[in-house]
Amino acid sequence: MLSDKMDQSTEMTSQTDIDSVVVRSAAFKQTEDLAFNDRHLIYDIATKAREELSGHFQRSFAYFTIKHRSPMMVAEMVSFLHDNEPKIMEIFGAYAHFDLKRISWSLQLLRDEIKENHEFKVFQGKAPDSEAWNQFIRNLDEDRNRWFSSVWLHAECYLYRRIWAIFRRSDTLSSYDYFAQKKIDATTSVVQLMSIVITGMRGVQRSQENFQRMLKLALWSNRCDLSINKEAPSEEFLMLMADYESDLLVDESGDIWRVLTEAWDPVYVDIVCDNAGFELFTDLLLAEYLIEAGLACRVRFHVKAIPWFISDVTKQDFLWMLNFLRRHEIAEIASFGRRLRRFMRNRSIILCETCYFWTSPHDYSQMKNLLPCLYVSLSEAALVIFKGDLNYRKLLGDINWEYTSPLIDCLRGFLPTSVCALRAIKSDIYCGLPTCMVEWLTEEDRHWMRTGKKGVIQVAIMHRLSGDALVEDLQCKHHSKE
Numbered sequence: 001m002l003s004d005k006m007d008q009s010t011e012m013t014s015q016t017d018i019d020s021v022v023v024r025s026a027a028f029k030q031t032e033d034l035a036f037n038d039r040h041l042i043y044d045i046a047t048k049a050r051e052e053l054s055g056h057f058q059r060s061f062a063y064f065t066i067k068h069r070s071p072m073m074v075a076e077m078v079s080f081l082h083d084n085e086p087k088i089m090e091i092f093g094a095y096a097h098f099d100l101k102r103i104s105w106s107l108q109l110l111r112d113e114i115k116e117n118h119e120f121k122v123f124q125g126k127a128p129d130s131e132a133w134n135q136f137i138r139n140l141d142e143d144r145n146r147w148f149s150s151v152w153l154h155a156e157c158y159l160y161r162r163i164w165a166i167f168r169r170s171d172t173l174s175s176y177d178y179f180a181q182k183k184i185d186a187t188t189s190v191v192q193l194m195s196i197v198i199t200g201m202r203g204v205q206r207s208q209e210n211f212q213r214m215l216k217l218a219l220w221s222n223r224c225d226l227s228i229n230k231e232a233p234s235e236e237f238l239m240l241m242a243d244y245e246s247d248l249l250v251d252e253s254g255d256i257w258r259v260l261t262e263a264w265d266p267v268y269v270d271i272v273c274d275n276a277g278f279e280l281f282t283d284l285l286l287a288e289y290l291i292e293a294g295l296a297c298r299v300r301f302h303v304k305a306i307p308w309f310i311s312d313v314t315k316q317d318f319l320w321m322l323n324f325l326r327r328h329e330i331a332e333i334a335s336f337g338r339r340l341r342r343f344m345r346n347r348s349i350i351l352c353e354t355c356y357f358w359t360s361p362h363d364y365s366q367m368k369n370l371l372p373c374l375y376v377s378l379s380e381a382a383l384v385i386f387k388g389d390l391n392y393r394k395l396l397g398d399i400n401w402e403y404t405s406p407l408i409d410c411l412r413g414f415l416p417t418s419v420c421a422l423r424a425i426k427s428d429i430y431c432g433l434p435t436c437m438v439e440w441l442t443e444e445d446r447h448w449m450r451t452g453k454k455g456v457i458q459v460a461i462m463h464r465l466s467g468d469a470l471v472e473d474l475q476c477k478h479h480s481k482e
């Protein structure tokens, strides 16, 4: 009995000891964090109005990402490489073992650089985009060239470019897409859903209602990326779309229908892709619909030049998806794949040449100056559809606009043609929302903007006459430079 009591009291004492150690170490961590924030000018405030998002504002998703999400993503990569080493060596040979060791070590150093808020370094080596990146880094102001003090967009793009540089330097793994397996798994896990969606959407006639439905499918598929929402979409996706209506904060799909039906022939639509997997599948479905319904005679896809934000589509992913669909054992999927191949062959669908602008740190308002040929090429389309959260941030220049500001103002001159955004909201940056909406949503859920649950379909319309003049003007400028 006595010994029982003694055991209990020892247990209680040791539990109290543990609690007090936990409290002390939490307090120590907090003091350390405060000192770090002090040293690196990180302020305990929300992002200021009309300023660029940055880790420098502690009460922002940018800070949370740089402090937690990005280092965690790098750490997850290291364990992925470790777990998959035998498989990687099988494909790339035994020497890959040494490359993997060096790569993991470099990734850990990169993680430390983020955590310690180091300065951005220029890139060594001669990749096609190195010079442009280095020029960009050298031109950054001193208070804008570190992880927490830079514009968030710059820091996040720089992170993925650094990861690519680490692999590129290796002998055996320079062309290895370290995110490919995740993208493939994400695709194969939704095969049943793909087949349901193809059957559900097959042969839908040209009508405004069907077009808007297709657009919404392409929007909600943006909920599925591998950085925020790792879960596969439900097989009831098509049915659930009716419930998603209340999550659609702005729906300008009717205006987009008018842009296309009033456009002059030949009508091109460009899609600036976001994620591979289910999202790419729905983008291809939208392309098929646009062509078959006679709303466009050509759909051009823009993809990333390097592995990007985990699940973004590269050329390799795009081609992989086409083969995967065409060779699939489920008849509906295979015949969709064959239709896509026909469209690729007769150039109704085009995969645009790899362009490093999409993986540069620049926002889209800079395209006209930095890459006028891309701007001019987009202007040939009646509509450019930008998919996803990151594209949205690049459209808005990662600026914390007043959330009621019209999209067209936030584009700051980027209007090669009518610009449409299909975005599931995954970060704290918005425009074109009704008054009071952000306050209401925040009252309900403080972090609603990080979940990808809410979405917008927005468009900034370019009225063609002035647009043609602009394109001519740009073409003249471009030629006179040559």
Ligand SMILES: O=P(O)(O)OC[C@H]1O[C@](O)(CO)[C@@H](O)[C@@H]1O
Residues within 6 Å of the ligand: 065, 156, 222, 225, 227, 228, 274, 275, 309, 387, 388, 389, 390, 391, 393, 424, 426, 427
């Ligand atoms: O795939 P999307 O829609 O661009 O969204 C993913 C991205 O959204 C963000 O969480 C916020 O913009 C990025 O950090 C993230 O990688």
